[in-house]
Amino acid sequence: MPASAPAPVAVTGAEGFIGSHLVEALVAAGHRVRAMVQYNSFSSYGWLETLPGEVMDNVEVVLGDVRDPGSVHGLVTGTEAVYHLAALIAIPYSYRAPHSYVETNVTGTLNVLEAVRHLGIPRLVHTSTSETYGTAQTVPISEDHPINTQSPYAASKAGGDRLADSYHASFEVPVVTLRPFNTFGPRQSMRAVIPTVIGQVAAGERTITLGDLRPTRDFSYVKDTVAAFLAVGTAPAADVVGRTFNSGTGEEISVGDLVSLIGKIMDTELEVRADQERIRPAASEVMRLVCDASRLRAATGWAPAHTLEQGLAQTVAFFRDPLNLGRYKAGIYNV
Template sequence: MTSAPLVAVTGAEGFIGSHLTEALVATGHRVRAMAQYNSFSSYGWLETLPADVLAEVEIVLGDVRDPGSVRGLLEGAEAAYHLAALIAIPYSYQAPHSYVDTNVTGTLNVLEAVRQLGTPRLVHTSTSETYGTARTVPITEDHPINTQSPYAASKAGGDRLADSYHASFGTPVVTLRPFNTFGPRQSMRAVIPTVIGQVAAGSREITIGDLRPTRDFTYVEDTARAFLAVGTAPLEQVAGLTFNAGTGGEISVGDLVRFIGKVMDADLDVREDERRVRPANSEVMRLVADASRLHAATGWSPAHDLEQGLAKTVAFFRDPGNLARYKTDIYNI
């Protein structure tokens, strides 16, 4: 380990968390990374990072639902990035209590630890799902909150706690609200890896959910850079604020599937699977970001368009070693 500044990351073993960990190390940080405790001593996607990256990462097993775990993670850190969350929307219909425990109580534990330890900065992770179906586009941070799933409601609860701690205690928290991040290491529960994974495994009959919703897809390296942007900008420019991170582009799920087929040079037969369709009033039909506040405060803008991001994601899933980590033939929630 070097004497570089130490930052803490919850949810570091996950999709975005592992990319953020890489980006932090690349910009000269040491990382204390929390992976959720498990009896297999698995560190998730952190295990795939290069040795020179892991040399700057201290991996600890813990749980954001446990205050002691969180306090231990944050001790001595100059900043904390809170990404740990339950994120699969379909599973939130089945297990809503666990979403509140992780996404609300877990966030409360992080906020309390930051407050007690005097951690200089906390970057809290929100989600575009808290907006619900767009009432006006593009969606600014002033758009009404309309939570259409238990997952979205639990994330909005964490957001409100973060806002309240800044107002009540001056907690130095900034909230980043990413729009539909995609890329290597993403779970098969998401639409892009679901389609790419099925095609990479040899299928040309693609099963998917509702083809009508539109989304603003942001490549994961750009999302990681957005976290860095709000995590390193002068605190007075970002503290207490929420920032959208998205491209401002919009594509329907149906057009996205056809575009993936073009990128992968595959003629696809797309079929809707009722199991993958959300309840009618729970489906968010349109999301497209206005990220001008983030750009004005930090200079951030996405470096990848959709085609460039898809090309990198396809290359990842076409690697047999990576594809073997997934079960492409089952519906993942």
């Protein structure tokens, strides 16, 4: 009799920026992927629609919603691992619609945990965010840094993290939490600063509209973040299960200096115009984030493979392609 095919892995949020890159990497590593895309009446698969046919031949797209327990149960049944990336992520929109963030980021995570628990899935990788730390109190920021949620988005993500911790402690759910610092690269939404700047320049603007230029961030190229997901998803359970891991470069750059660097890479002189709509409430702005990823490196051997400049060059090339740029609305404030 022929050997049975290995069990697939499931990815929630597969249609998004990081999710679509993770699907690609999982297929390249030999996995079949069951990819949840949020149900929509357009039958849109998001960024998965741009992946090569040879990748999508190994992907089963499931339209569903992490807010619905039945959708999640069906998605993860029979899988060997679940990568939970589905989330509402835009910080400005969390000021407008906080209930939506709790429903997706907290209740949605609860639904994933419950499904993994009851179906006995061997590994769950839960996605956190560096925003849960708030402005750095000590640098670099290790996983022992206090949690200080300065936006409804950050609070909802911290709520999901605490649920994940509790399900491991209470029910021995084999969950590992990855807490990426700021990820960037091709396919990212223009609600984030790097595609906002590059997209405006690629669209012909030379005066860039932004919010506060003072905050510093630790930017990781998306392929490095995806490598971190794979590292914690495949490492021996004894090394990672029940633990939280930061992923980041350990280097920080201010938004203002980032704009100058992008201008240099794009060979363009840029001016910046402040837009009050893009500035967070004063007590909600996270002023400094810089990562200590030594725990992840010790447990899995992971390390970033791309410099900021290398990642920016790849991102610039993506946005300079008219087909890619045409998928965005570069002339508006993307909340």
